[in-house]
Amino acid sequence: GEDVEQSLFLSVREGDSSVINCTYTDSSSTYLYWYKQEPGAGLQLLTYIFSNMDMKQDQRLTVLLNKKDKHLSLRIADTQTGDSAIYFCAEIPGTYKYIFGTGTRLKVLA
Amino acid sequence: GAVVSQHPSRVICKSGTSVKIECRSLDFQATTMFWYRQFPKQSLMLMATSNEGSKATYEQGVEKDKFLINHASLTLSTLTVTSAHPEDSSFYICSAVLGSREQYFGPGTRLTVT
Numbered sequence: 001g002e003d004v005e006q007s008l009f010l011s012v013r014e015g016d017s018s019v020i021n022c023t024y025t026d027s028s029s030t031y032l033y034w035y036k037q038e039p040g041a042g043l044q045l046l047t048y049i050f051s052n053m054d055m056k057q058d059q060r061l062t063v064l065l066n067k068k069d070k071h072l073s074l075r076i077a078d079t080q081t082g083d084s085a086i087y088f089c090a091e092i093p094g095t096y097k098y099i100f101g102t103g104t105r106l107k108v109l110a
Numbered sequence: 111g112a113v114v115s116q117h118p119s120r121v122i123c124k125s126g127t128s129v130k131i132e133c134r135s136l137d138f139q140a141t142t143m144f145w146y147r148q149f150p151k152q153s154l155m156l157m158a159t160s161n162e163g164s165k166a167t168y169e170q171g172v173e174k175d176k177f178l179i180n181h182a183s184l185t186l187s188t189l190t191v192t193s194a195h196p197e198d199s200s201f202y203i204c205s206a207v208l209g210s211r212e213q214y215f216g217p218g219t220r221l222t223v224t
Contacts, residue, residue, distance in 0.1 A: 031211065035215075040218070040220070042215040092211065096144075097156065098213060100153045101153065105151075
């Protein structure tokens with residue numbers, strides 16, 4: 001099937017690290033993306049990783065890719081209250097069409 | 111760069127009327143745009159692919175006569191919800207493709223049908 005799975009909820013304390021996991025479906029996906037959605041808003045591209053990479057770091061964000069297990073993760077270091085949002089992973093198995101994950105709602109406790 | 115706008119951001123309409131939502135790429139041209147629908151606490155569901163100068167491609171289960179898509183220029187796609195009913199109430203998000211791959215998303219339009 002084409003279900004990209006994520007855990008529904010994650011709660012962390014401010015200053016801790018957050019790790020959001022994603023299991024995707026198509027090993028031919030060349031790029032994998034992470035998006036952030038704040039309440040009532042569209043999607044903001046956070047970062048992406050190319051399929052021949054294992055890890056990519058961009059300031060507080062670290063993406064890890066395990067292509068063998070089709071597992072993608074997003075680590076947010078020093079999580080802040082402004083990071084509270086829904087996070088979606090997405091894969092592109094074909095042309096432009098994205099397959100979005102189910103979304104993980106991150107709640108950061110002060 | 112790569113800014114996508116949607117208009118209106120919120121709309122309330124009566125059952126049976128039609129509503130048009132605009133999606134514009136402000137600083138780039140987009141041959142391809144996408145329309146998504148998002149139900150509360152759920153992921154985005156792709157409704158259709160909008161191609162400039164040609165007919166839209168609809169996903170399975172999406173009624174093309176209900177959701178009319180027009181992509182008349184390289185910076186504008188419109189989605190018209192015809193004869194809207196309360197079950198059409200949702201959050202509609204568009205995206206525009208920059209280059210060959212990356213999608214940039216609009217801020218969304220919340221439609222409420224009373």
